[in-house]
Amino acid sequence: xxxxxxxxxxxxxxxxxxxxxxxxxxxxLIIFPTTLGRHYEAKDMGLIASISHLIDSxxxxxxxxxxxxxxxxxxxxxxxxxxxxTHIAFDRMVRDEIVPALQHRHHNEHMIVAGCSFGGYTAxxxxxxxxxxVSDLICMxxxxxxxxxxxxxxxENVYFNNxxxxxxxxxxxxxxxMGIVLGTSEWDICRAPTERMSRILAxxxxxxxxxxxxxxxxxxxxxxxxxxxxxxRIL
Numbered sequence: 001x002x003x004x005x006x007x008x009x010x011x012x013x014x015x016x017x018x019x020x021x022x023x024x025x026x027x028x029l030i031i032f033p034t035t036l037g038r039h040y041e042a043k044d045m046g047l048i049a050s051i052s053h054l055i056d057s058x059x060x061x062x063x064x065x066x067x068x069x070x071x072x073x074x075x076x077x078x079x080x081x082x083x084x085x086t087h088i089a090f091d092r093m094v095r096d097e098i099v100p101a102l103q104h105r106h107h108n109e110h111m112i113v114a115g116c117s118f119g120g121y122t123a124x125x126x127x128x129x130x131x132x133x134v135s136d137l138i139c140m141x142x143x144x145x146x147x148x149x150x151x152x153x154x155x156e157n158v159y160f161n162n163x164x165x166x167x168x169x170x171x172x173x174x175x176x177x178m179g180i181v182l183g184t185s186e187w188d189i190c191r192a193p194t195e196r197m198s199r200i201l202a203x204x205x206x207x208x209x210x211x212x213x214x215x216x217x218x219x220x221x222x223x224x225x226x227x228x229x230x231x232x233r234i235l
Contacts, residue, residue, distance in 0.1 A: 001055045003043075012093035013068060019098075022048050023061035027135075027235060028102045030063045030094070032115040032122040036074060039066045047116070050224040051231055059235050061106065065098060067122060073149045080153035084146075084161055091161070094126060099133050110135035112234060116223045117141050117190065124163050124197070131174035136234045140183045140223045141190040144197045167200050179234055180208035183226045185216040 006019040018039045033041040042048050042064050054060045072086035103109055113134055115123035120142020127137040145164045147154075159165050180201065184194040191212070198210040211230075216222045 001048075001052055008097075010093045010097050012097055013089050017066055017093065019063060019065040021061065021063050023055040023058070025058040025106075026054070026060040027112055028063065028106050028108055029060050029112040029114060029231070030065065030098070030102075030123075032113070032119040032126075033064070033067055034115070034117040034119045036070050037067075037119070039064050045220045046224050047220065047227060051228050054228070054231055054235065060112075060231060063098070063102065065094070067119075069118065069122075073118075073146060080150040081155060081157070083149060084155075084157040087161060088157060091126060091129065095130050095133070099130075103133075109133065112136040112138065112231075114138035114227070114230075115140070115142065116220075117218065118143055120144070120190075120194075121146065121163070125161055127178065127180075128163055128167055128170060128175060129160070131172050131178055134174075134178060136179035136181075138181045138183070138227070138230045138234075139194070139197075140226050140230075141185070141188050141194065141218050142182065142197065143190050143193045145193065164196065164200060167197075167204065170204070176206055180206070181211065181230045181233075182208060183211045183213070183230065185213040185218075185222055187215050187217045188222070189218045 002024050004021045007016055010017045020039050031042050068086055068090040072083045111134055113123040113127050120139035121144055124139050127134040146162050182194050182198050184191045201208045
């Protein structure tokens, strides 16, 4: 399949950012990495190969950017308020720099966003905050509550970057037209967080698919099985 390495200077985070692109045409899909994963993680772990038939047929074009998780949520040397501010800068980079570039290149106003594990948080937080540019959200074994990273600290920025909080009061109408998939499994360590998010969405009458698979652990084999199925359904 076609693969391109991209490096660009992002004003939002005042640094160069690395990203991989797979494919030549189709619906744009942004895949966010797990915990401390990098832009090449989805390729190295076989997630891209699992959807190669969709990429090679021109149905989807995939973008895998780096995150700043190592400087935000997983940075133990800064104040919790600064952890959230660092993530907000990353979120702004995706919304104001990556998404407009993809919209222009692909003549498509809406992205599909996806992530596994903590990447599921990144995808969900982005989608629920910016539903005007997201058509579909795929969360595989997602974790949606960042309070454990903050040692009890809370402010308005925390609230608006913690989906288990702000989704109780979300009002943007595009959230209700978004396609949402929450995937988990019987042995998934993130089954409870995924089911919690499902209950929150259900309480707001937000349509979504909660897919609970069999006895498979929270790991790449599960996600490589899930992603092709979810994308086929969307595309």
